[in-house]
Amino acid sequence: MKIKLLFLSLLLIGGLRVKAQTLTPEQLQADFTRFxxxxAEVHPEMYRYTPKPVFDSLFAATQARLNRPMTQQEFYVTMVPLLVALKDGHIKWIPAGQDEHYPFSTSKLFPLKVYVVENRVWVVGNCGSETVPKGAELLRINGKPVSEVIQQLLPNMTFADGHTVNGKYEDLNHFFAGYYATFIGAPDAYEVQYRSGNEEKMIALAPVTLDQIKAYDEKQKPAAQKPFRLTFTDDFKAATMTIERFWDDKKEQDYAKFLKQSFRELREKRVESLVLDLRNNEGGEEKYGVLLYQYLARKPFRYYEYISVRQKKNYSFPVWSPKLYQKFKWLVVRKRGDGYVFTKQAGLKRQKPKRDAFQGNLAVLVNGLSFSVTTEFSARVHADQRATFIGQETGGGYVGDNSGIFAITQLPHSKIDLGIGMFGFHMANLPATLKPGQGILPDHVVVPTVEDVLTGNDRAMQKALQLIQTGSAAGKSSITTR
Incomplete structure (x- = not known):
């Protein structure tokens, strides 16, 4: 399962008191060795994007820096470049018991909600009492140009596979205040320079607490909808299917039942074109991606080429991983060349389309939060030239990812939990023209403007419906490598 690990904070306790303590060089070196x-023993694809000699140099340089006492936060920040070098958006690095995105400060946080596009930042909300106009462009924060702020934060962010960056920008849109506090600071006040219309202004803003940010976010949530939805145009020639996640909740909809009923209805109504909205879908269960493609494929297919595993033997350090996997890994992990592979996965077998598989035109909407299982599914669709893609490059990698079930260890002195996906997924039958580290690149790139964000204007969906109406979404997507 590839959704964000909610159980990391439940693993072990004792991290709260470490935040204020100073760790000795001996303790830092011991934690570095565990890390x-x-x-080395768990990660299935350490060198998928960064060669071993480069990694070895990074390890040596990082270890050399652990020669003085450090706080938990200093150690955390020092180790982050090693995690970034993995280029693995699933990796987890969380001080025990802390919020993943606000690990060291829950007060003195930046009070504005922002929208980031490359090196430009706009205001889309205010969490404090002082206000900056929505739609205003931020120019400086405490004297530093926002472009420099973004370029300082991006290299410390891990939510991206390969060389993709849109997942990082989406993370900044949601958790800018947390990243700023962790990697730049949590000052007593924020002096902000902004441009609104033709005027530039300066304002001093009081910091806010995490509770204030969460209260603001709660108020901005849209009205609750079912996570799996199917709607039709008035003439029933086209339909829109939204899949918010690739897992279901027993208290809500049944995913398999939703697909079965929906695709039967598409056939009965003789729908000609389908828009599949996978934006902001961060993933879930691998089998759910396979199942969805069975309802869209035009011919039998292979989903995964293979799933790598680092080793079969037990680990040499204290670690948590699912008991069921530990019990049966001797049966499902086998030798392959110089390494090992996991064999118990339906997606490794040749799959057949479902009886009610949709054969019409298909358009798929993706963005930086289309990740993990969502990107795997999109890779299969894109490689088979089954759909036209619209939106922004996915946060997940086209060739596959490192995820599945996780092994989690807590570093003994700093009390930071390191969560590592144990499986290296490799997609089958990919185009030879792919560039290393790319995500799914849309055929039609649509980047929302700040006005779109503030007004709820969905230009990507509008583009998809326009292509369908003009017959341009015929499911013959070219393999883009730009």
Whole structure:
């Protein structure tokens, strides 16, 4: 399962008191050794994007810096470049018991909600009492140009596979205040320079607490909808299917039942074109991606080429991983060349389309939060030239990802939890023209403007419906490598 690990904070306790303590060089070196050992023994694809010699140099440089006492936060920040070098958006690095995105400060936080596009930042909300006009462009924060702020934060962010960046921008849109506090600071006040219309202004803003940010976010949530939805145009020639996640809740909809009923209805109504909205879908269960493609494929297909595993033997350090996997890994992990593979996965077998598989035109909407299982599914669709893609490059990698079930270890002195996906997924039958580290690149790139964000104007959906109406979404997507 590839959704964000909610159970990391439940793993072990004791991290709260470490935040204020100073760790000795001996303690730092011991935690560094555990960290490096865990990656070497668990991570299935350490060198998928960064060569071993580069990694070895990074390890040596990082270890050399651990020669003085450090706080938990200083150690956390020092180790982050090693995690970034993995280029693995699933990796988890969380001080025990802390919020993943606000690990060291829950007060003195930046009070504005922002929208980031490359090096430009706009205001889309205010969490504090002082206000900056929505739609205003931020120019400086405490004297530093916002372009420099973004370029300082991006290299410390891990939510991206390969060389993709849109997942990082989406993370900044949601958790800018947390990243700023962790990697730049949590000052007593924020002096902000902004441009609204033709005027530039300066304002001093009081910081806010995490509770204030969460209260603001709660108020901005849209009205609750079912996570799986199917709607039709008035003439029933086209339909829109929204899949918010690739997992279901027993208290809500049944995913398999939704697909079965929906695709039967599409056939009965003789729908000609389908828009599949996978934006902001961060993933879930691998089998749910396979099942969806069975309802869209025009011919039998292979989904995964293989699933790599680092080793079959037990780990040499204390670690948590699912008991069921530990019990049966001797049956499902086998030798393959110089490594090992996981064999118990339906997606490794040749799959047949479902009886009610949709054969019409298909358009797929994706963005930076289309991740993990969502990107795997999109890779299969795109490689088979089954759909036209619209939106922004996915946060997940086209060739596959490192995820599945996780092994989690807590570093003994700093009390930071390191969560590592144990499986390296490799998609089958990919185009030879792919560039290393790319995500799914849309055929039609649509980047929302700040006005779109503030007004709810959905230009990507409008583009998809326009293509369908003009017959341009015929499911013959070219393999883009730009």
């Amino acid at each position: 490096r050992t865990a990656l």
